[in-house]
Amino acid sequence: MGSYILRRLLQSIVVVIGVTLVTFLALQAGGDPTYLFVSERASQEEIETTRRALGFDRPLHVQYASFVGDLARGNFGQSLSYRQPAMDIVLEALPATIELTIFSMVIALLLAIPLGVLAAINRGTAWDGSITTFAMLGQSIPNFWLGIMMILFFGLYLRWFPISGHVPFIAPMMAGDFGTAISNLPRTILHLILPGIAVGTYSLARNTRLIRSSLLEVMEQDYVRTARSKGLPEMRVLIHHALRNAWLPVVTIIGLEFGFLLGGVVVVETVFSYPGIGRLLFAAINQRDIPLVQAGVILLAGIFILLNLVVDLVYLRLDPRMKLMEGRG
């Protein structure tokens, strides 16, 4: 167990190094990166000065070493459009993005379990049919379009939900202002409902299918038949025996899930003018503010790697079989 944890930690470190390498190489992929930092009307002289000031005249490996050195010291470069440290701006937008990600995760997981179970225990009926059809549709709808459609219908036509903006909850919480945080909460959630559904639907659909199929498989196992033949009520067999194992495949992909959700968040925030990292990235892309894009990508990737690590370690505790697989990576 100890060696597994150690190996998993080492693996995460390698991945983090990989992320810095990719982020660095992305900047070089289009040729001389100097041109990304100067205006189109810049003179040859200006270009030369900028190239030297930013260190792009040095050999690649030297540039990479200094890039990593800067990152290690917490220096993610200056945003070109804000004229402030890029990471400060990204961190300011982080709480809003965390709120949206958690909210969509809750939708994707909490609704998937009852829907998947309902479909599995009513296999072949209209329940099953409509749930699997819904799941198929959910995996085919572009999240940003779903957002636009909900804005049209629930926002502009029915006027049930706000169509843009965000009311902070985590930010006042972090500042120690619990009163504001609590009084904000209802409005925070109201603003999260439409974007949260838009982001979470894809994962909800996939998890529903996953739980349905994994439950169907588990229900045919010997130990479930034994539990039934002991005369246990069906509900008890389902909850205490079958579900326990049926939801393990879902736990395995929770880590990857965050990656999907983060990807969705980046696009959906733009649709709802939601002031998180996604909308910030969108603006940075349009202004070609490369340091800001880099800082945003590195932060999100870092969070993703950390979460994956945590999920894997939690999984180790949930599934006792993992203890036996110590020898394997």
Next chain:
Amino acid sequence: MSDHLSVPARDTAFRREIRRAARVMVEARWPIFAVIFLLAASIAAVFGPLFAPLDPNRQNLVLRLAEPMAAGPDGSVFLLGSDALGRDVFSRLLSGARVSLLVGIAAITVGGTIGIVAGLLSGYFGGWVDDLIMRVGDIQLAFPFILLAIMFLVVLGAGVWNLVLVLGVGQWVTYARIVRADTLSLREKEFVEAARALGDSTLSIIFRTILPNILAPLTVIASFNVASVILSEAALSFLGLGVPPSVPTWGSMLAESRDTLIANKWWLAVFPGVAIMLTVLSFNILGDWLRDFLDPRLRERT
């Protein structure tokens, strides 16, 4: 010499397999609609400009934001309305089909080729080759794909081929992992031993003996993959990272529709999204059908 070894008992069963494929399709019903839709979309993608009632980029500032079925210029009809610059939405949708399908299929070809070669090498040679390829794959998967795509496209700039490259490279790991696992198990099979004993070269064993026997399951992955690549393409186009603005795509049409959303110009937002959804849905349904057909035992698993 190795030809009859490389394809164990395939050709004799070919006709029967085709009939079974058709039967599974008819029983499942939905795959037929998927195939019909994809055929129609492919025809639109190839011959779109021939059917398009109007030039997709022709602006008409007098007939801006016309509702669906409104009269267009020169006695034509804006079947699905016109956009903020008076361009015909239906003609633009037909052009968008070309980008979506082309990018989807080209990206899968790029990613599939890289992944298959990497997986074959990894599985056949093992050792450090295997370690290197698989660790690179791990690193890539540990990175949310859309962020990777954003990073590279911001720097490389918009363009169909940059999009294909980034989306394609984003997919290779999936193929490599499956091909590797299959190659590992085939490597020890008798017909591969036989080819080796007959003195076939390593390259010939890998590409002519092993490869043909691992292709079938990949078609399932490819079908689901086209679906997710088309979704990613739409999202990137929506963010302005796709193809240049002069080429209409479903994603960029949706991006433009946001400006007129408050004014309730719903047709600009509804139709491109429906086009994306039906295309993606068709590929997903097709993937399900292929999986059922190739291995009925997998039916209940994901």
